[in-house]
């Protein structure tokens with residue numbers, strides 16, 4: 148993996164018009180949802196939010212597929228990846244490649260989404276104006292060869308919009324416009340901003356427990372909306388740890404689920420850091 152290739156993922160290009168129009172559509176739908184409230188619609192959106200952001204992104208794309216911080220049977224990997232695609236954050240090979248580059252070059256030139264290039268850029272600018280390599284599976288596979296070995300991941304990366312399109316049509320067909328606005332538009336918009344905040348806010352606001360070489364911070368309110376992903380300074384200090392909330396008061400629901408899966412014999416080979424552990428770089432140097 149050569150560092151000069153890494154800039155491919157962080158190149159600034161023209162506005163991705165399709166992405167921009169679709170994001171405007173989703174935000175308009177999300178606001179419209181607020182005028183069509185029902186408890187049932189809220190419950191459907193909340194369950195889908197946990198399935199997609201909690202199981203898909205936090206448990207799947209991030210802790211499992213990118214960092215391999217624990218192991219589960221392949222069928223469950225595929226289930227988590229499919230849930231991840233339902234967030235509209237792209238396919239697994241795109242997500243993993245982008246995030247691995249983020250760890251390689253955190254807050255340095257070549258980081259796809261660093262607030263040092265502007266807070267708005269790190270939040271959603273990189274999606275709107277960044278290189279449109281979402282489906283360039285061949286290029287992205289260089290950064291995620293472990294995923295590119297599996298035909299399902301390659302397919303899901305190329306057709307990451309298929310599962311969410313099926314879900315959207317299903318919500319509309321069986322729940323009408325209200326379920327579509329809540330379960331699709333509002334749920335996707337909140338999930339996108341929660342994930343984007345891990346890239347933007349947790350590199351700007353919060354406390355630093357570990358003196359990492361990047362700007363990462365622990366931000367409690369982002370941990371709440373992202374199921375534990377807000378303990379981002381802990382995570383940059385110990386990227387392969389399945390546990391992100393290292394202190395007992397650091398709420399980390401994904402870690403609790405990994406512990407439960409371990410008891411059930413489903414999750415194995417779990418890597419974990421403790422609050423007193425050294426930085427990865429310190430440990431390597433020792």
Ligand SMILES: [Zn+2]
Pocket residue numbers: 249253345346350363379383
């Ligand atoms: Zn980061």
Ligand SMILES: [Zn+2]
Pocket residue numbers: 209213214246250382386
């Ligand atoms: Zn990470």
